[in-house]
Amino acid sequence: MAAAAAAWLSFADASGAALAAAGGSAATARLPGDLAGAVDGITAHGLAPLVPAQLLSAAVAALRARVARLQAALGPVAAALEAAAAGEGGEDEEDGEQGAAALPEELEDALAEALREACEGVEAATQLLSLLCERVLCSQPTLSAADRAALLAAGPRFRRDAAAALVDAQPGGHSWAALLYRYYWLKLRQLSEAAAAAEGEDEAMAEDGEPGSSSLPHPGWGARLRDVAAYLRALGLEAVSEEAFAAVVCRHLREHLEERTHRAFDERILGPALRYSASTPLAFLRLVLPQGTDGAAALAAWRARLSYYVYEAVGGLRIADMFDIVVDWPDSLPAVEDIRDCLQNTSLHRRFVAAFRKSLTDRLLRPGAATADIIAQYVSTIKALAACDPSGAILGAVSGPIRAYLRGRRDTIRCIVTSLTADEEDAAAQSLLAELDNTEAAAEDYDSDFEGGEADALALKEAERWEPDPVDADPSRASSAAAAGDVISRLVGIYGSKELFINEYRSMLADRLLSKGDYECDRELRTLELLKVRFGEGNLHNAEVMLKDLADSKRINANVKSVPNTATPLRRRRHLVDINALQATIVSHLFWPQLPAEEFNLPSEVSAMLSTYAAKYRSLKAPRKLQWRPWLGTVSLDLAIGDQMLEFNVSPFHASVLMHFQSRPEWPAAELAERMGVAPDALRRKIVFWINQGVLSESRVAGQQLVYRRNEQLQTGPAVAQEQEGMELEGGAADKHAEMAAYEPFIMGMLTNFDALPLDRVHNMLKMFASDPPYDKSLEQLGAYMGRLVADEKLSLEGGTYRKR
Numbered sequence: 001m002a003a004a005a006a007a008w009l010s011f012a013d014a015s016g017a018a019l020a021a022a023g024g025s026a027a028t029a030r031l032p033g034d035l036a037g038a039v040d041g042i043t044a045h046g047l048a049p050l051v052p053a054q055l056l057s058a059a060v061a062a063l064r065a066r067v068a069r070l071q072a073a074l075g076p077v078a079a080a081l082e083a084a085a086a087g088e089g090g091e092d093e094e095d096g097e098q099g100a101a102a103l104p105e106e107l108e109d110a111l112a113e114a115l116r117e118a119c120e121g122v123e124a125a126t127q128l129l130s131l132l133c134e135r136v137l138c139s140q141p142t143l144s145a146a147d148r149a150a151l152l153a154a155g156p157r158f159r160r161d162a163a164a165a166l167v168d169a170q171p172g173g174h175s176w177a178a179l180l181y182r183y184y185w186l187k188l189r190q191l192s193e194a195a196a197a198a199e200g201e202d203e204a205m206a207e208d209g210e211p212g213s214s215s216l217p218h219p220g221w222g223a224r225l226r227d228v229a230a231y232l233r234a235l236g237l238e239a240v241s242e243e244a245f246a247a248v249v250c251r252h253l254r255e256h257l258e259e260r261t262h263r264a265f266d267e268r269i270l271g272p273a274l275r276y277s278a279s280t281p282l283a284f285l286r287l288v289l290p291q292g293t294d295g296a297a298a299l300a301a302w303r304a305r306l307s308y309y310v311y312e313a314v315g316g317l318r319i320a321d322m323f324d325i326v327v328d329w330p331d332s333l334p335a336v337e338d339i340r341d342c343l344q345n346t347s348l349h350r351r352f353v354a355a356f357r358k359s360l361t362d363r364l365l366r367p368g369a370a371t372a373d374i375i376a377q378y379v380s381t382i383k384a385l386a387a388c389d390p391s392g393a394i395l396g397a398v399s400g401p402i403r404a405y406l407r408g409r410r411d412t413i414r415c416i417v418t419s420l421t422a423d424e425e426d427a428a429a430q431s432l433l434a435e436l437d438n439t440e441a442a443a444e445d446y447d448s449d450f451e452g453g454e455a456d457a458l459a460l461k462e463a464e465r466w467e468p469d470p471v472d473a474d475p476s477r478a479s480s481a482a483a484a485g486d487v488i489s490r491l492v493g494i495y496g497s498k499e500l501f502i503n504e505y506r507s508m509l510a511d512r513l514l515s516k517g518d519y520e521c522d523r524e525l526r527t528l529e530l531l532k533v534r535f536g537e538g539n540l541h542n543a544e545v546m547l548k549d550l551a552d553s554k555r556i557n558a559n560v561k562s563v564p565n566t567a568t569p570l571r572r573r574r575h576l577v578d579i580n581a582l583q584a585t586i587v588s589h590l591f592w593p594q595l596p597a598e599e600f601n602l603p604s605e606v607s608a609m610l611s612t613y614a615a616k617y618r619s620l621k622a623p624r625k626l627q628w629r630p631w632l633g634t635v636s637l638d639l640a641i642g643d644q645m646l647e648f649n650v651s652p653f654h655a656s657v658l659m660h661f662q663s664r665p666e667w668p669a670a671e672l673a674e675r676m677g678v679a680p681d682a683l684r685r686k687i688v689f690w691i692n693q694g695v696l697s698e699s700r701v702a703g704q705q706l707v708y709r710r711n712e713q714l715q716t717g718p719a720v721a722q723e724q725e726g727m728e729l730e731g732g733a734a735d736k737h738a739e740m741a742a743y744e745p746f747i748m749g750m751l752t753n754f755d756a757l758p759l760d761r762v763h764n765m766l767k768m769f770a771s772d773p774p775y776d777k778s779l780e781q782l783g784a785y786m787g788r789l790v791a792d793e794k795l796s797l798e799g800g801t802y803r804k805r
Contacts, residue, residue, distance in 0.1 A: 049143070049144075049150075060165075064165065067118075067169050069117075070166075070169065070171065071169055071171050073110065073117075074114055075171070076110065077108075077111045077179070078171055078174045078179050080104065080107045081186070082182065084182065108224055109224070112224055112227050112228050115227075115228060115231035115232065115235065118166070118231075118235060119234045119235055122162045122234075125162075126158055126159055126162075129154050129158055133151040133154050136151055137152075159236065160236075162236065163235065163236025163237070166235050166236060166237060167236070176237060176240045177240055177243065180240060180241055180244035180245070181247060181248060183228070184244050184245045184248040185248045187284070188280075189252070192252065195279070195280050225287045226288070229245075229287065229288040230290070241288070245288050249281045249284065249285065252281060253276075253277060253281060253310065254313055256273075257273055257314060257317060260272075260273075261317045265328050265332035266335075268335075268338055269314060269338060270310070270338040273313075273314055277307065278303065278307075282302065282303060282306065285299060285302050311345040312348065314338055314342055315339060315342030315343065315346055315352075318338050318342065319339065319348065319351060319355050320355065321335070322352070322355065323360065323363055323364070325339075327380070329380040336384050336387050339352070339388050340387065353394060353397045357398055360398070360401060361401055364377055364402070366769060367749065367753055367754070367765055367769060368749050368769055370749075371406070371412055372419070374402070374406060374409075375406070375415050375419070378402050378406070378490075378491075379432070379487050381398070382395060382486075382487050382490050383487065385398065399490070406494050409753050409754075410755055411752070411753070413504040414508065416432075416501070416504075417501070417507075417508045419432045420433060420505070420527055421505070421509065421512055432488070433527065433530075435486075435487040436488055436530040488534065502539055502540065506542060506546070506592075506593050509528075509547075510593050512524065513546060513547070513550050513585065516550075516585075518583075519550055519554035519557075519583075521547055521551075528543055528544065528547060531543075532544075541591075542591045545588055546587070546591060549586060552586065553584065553586045556620075560616045561616075577605070577609055578609075579609050579612050579616070581609070582609050582613055584613060584626070586626070595629060595632060597629075597631070598631035598653065599631070599677065600653055600656065600676050600678050601656075601676050601677040602652070602656055603659045603660065606630075606656070606659070614628070630652050631652060631653060632652070634649050634651065634652075635649070636648070637650060639658075639695065641694075641695060641711065641712075642712060642714060644714050646695075654689055657672075657686060657687055658696075660672060660675065661696070661708075661710040665709060666707055666708060666709040666710065667708050668706070669683065669707065670705060670706075672708065687708060691708075695714070696711060697711055697715060740781065740782070740785040743766060743785075746765075746766055746770050747786075747789070751795070751803060756798075756802060757802055758800055758802075759782065759786060759802070762786070762802065786802060790802075793805055
């Protein structure tokens with residue numbers, strides 16, 4: 001027993017010393033003589049089964065000492081990396097000219113040297129363990145299978161223990177993840193700046209992705225980085241290292257994209273971003289990944305991974321700016337094309353729909369937004385999403401809130417039709433008219449069961465253009481690529497029926513035709529022809545008759561004016577007057593919308609002109625005769641006030657009011673209302689126009705009636721909105737009303753967009769949306785001000801709800 005114990009102690013001392021001293025560049029090819037003798041001694045006493053545990057214990061003890069030395073050696077390196085990272089987050093970020101912070105070469109050499117020594121130590125200890133175990137197996141071939149397996153597993157087990165111990169180490173008081181992240185971040189920044197300074201980052205790399213010599217910060221820079229990465233892999237820290245450089249590469253790419261993406265909607269960034277990801281980041285990865293076949297496979301995987309990351313990152317950045325991209329349409333087409341390509345290569349569809357719907361709800365669908373602006377944004381959305389997603393699936397998912405919101409506004413249809421029938425100077429109208437002229441979309445929208453070669457050609461064309469819906473599209477929403485970009489169909493479809501649109505179009509067309517100063521209606525004819533292509537001739541027959549009436553009126557008007565006064569009966573010649581200033585629009589009332597009625601008495605000279613025109617018309621068209629609607633149409637006036645000449649286009653009622661002041665400079669309100677055959681309040685609503693223009697003025701002396709006067713000089717200033725007697729406000733009340741006046745545009749905007757609102761609803765909406773100035777008034781203060789607006793005849797109060805007059 002004593003001999004066996006002595007042999008064991010000798011073996012333990014010799015193996016422990018050998019494992020502690022293992023390391024260096026010299027390879028251990030055979031066991032030292034004394035250690036070989038110690039192994040033979042214990043095997044002679046049958047102690048071979050105890051060898052694996054003893055060797056592992058000694059190796060781990062030596063490893064702990066080696067890890068402690070490694071931590072101490074890396075302390076200055078960790079401190080320098082921490083300082084460099086802190087400097088980057090401070091001054092360098094504000095002053096880009098200073099460039100990336102650099103790790104001193106001597107410290108980077110110290111990092112590589114410490115890792116090399118640790119790597120050599122672990123490798124030497126592992127090799128020594130293998131030699132010792134092989135010696136034991138050779139000296140005692142009769143060992144059991146379990147003992148032999150334990151000896152053979154000693155080397156691999158030590159490698160695992162060494163890797164675990166190194167992962168748990170805290171070099172310089174920092175984790176490996178933090179140390180390597182900072183190290184790789186500095187190295188990648190240096191490579192990026194050197195490549196940019198050399199020739200531009202896209203061109204500074206060799207064709208195989210390897211950094212060119214001119215793109216490296218200095219000779220040996222890449223070798224140090226490659227050595228550090230190789231030592232980390234050898235020490236079993238490959239997972240920690242890969243996690244660190246993966247985070248660094250992704251951060252670098254993200255910052256590169258954010259710097260070049262913000263508000264840059266007029267140029268594409270996806271292509272340059274993909275090229276950049278294949279240059280500097282991939283060149284960096286080539287240095288930190290293993291060489292050989294495994295490295296090539298890993299590099300190919302990273303190339304695909306970086307491309308996908310770029311698609312996701314660019315897509316995410318563009319999606320966040322989608323509302324502004326639509327606002328800038330069509331100048332933002334390059335940004336939309338970026339989104340299209342990103343959606344084709346990722347699964348960002350649901351994220352896109354959710355983010356864009358939220359932006360629309362938060363920034364567009366607000367009570368203070370004008371309906372025309374919402375429609376214009378909706379049109380741009382349709383066009384942008386048609387270019388982004390030809391399948392139409394995203395548009396169907398996004399447009400729901402806009403359509404629902406527009407359905408709730410009274411003036412939506414009127415705004416759409418106004419855009420189609422507005423003057424040529426209106427850019428929005430020109431845009432919609434161009435969409436109406438989209439014959440391809442019109443052919444698809446027109447419901448016609450035609451057959452033959454034309455139908456086959458159209459079907460083939462649509463089949464060639466078909467694209468499947470995205471994988472994650474909502475299957476409950478039917479999409480149509482053909483209708484995805486058809487703006488007119490989308491707008492008309494807000495109400496689910498074209499009848500409402502056509503009726504509103506007829507009403508707007510009637511207003512335009514009756515307000516024309518001449519008979520030119522080429523634009524209206526063109527619009528009608530385009531609408532007939534879309535909706536069919538039968539649906540627009542009445543509108544066609546209306547335009548024909550205008551053309552006939554032009555011809556009849558010329559014929560009537562050419563009839564000499566002698567062509568009329570002799571008993572009426574003395575009543576005939578000059579009618580050259582009069583132009584009549586003769587309508588077929590059965591085909592026109594219901595025209596408004598507003599009876600009043602015309603001035604005698606105007607009545608004489610109408611009678612003369614009617615008499616000449618009857619002489620031409622007997623037995624037909626005219627029934628005048630004097631409240632319709634327009635009057636062109638040239639006014640001389642003092643030394644100023646003014647031109648106005650007003651209604652016949654407004655012109656009639658002013659004509660009464662040719663004979664008298666002032667009129668009592670009640671007398672003028674009686675002369676015109678209207679109620680005094682109706683007269684006042686109309687005459688306020690002339691007061692606001694400074695042509696007339698009104699006054700009331702205590703105890704006397706309201707009087708309207710003709711001004712000898714043009715006056716400026718708002719119309720008097722209420723009677724003076726009993727309406728004087730004290731200073732405090734006047735100040736409160738002046739403060740509330742700042743919210744009047746919000747109130748009028750709400751009541752323009754909504755049919756009627758109760759007081760508490762107006763109060764709550766002002767609290768939510770009025771921010772300049774902030775709304776801080778009480779419900780009682782608002783009620784008093786709303787009462788003032790009612791008194792001013794700006795609002796009406798019916799059944800507890802307020803409406804615009």
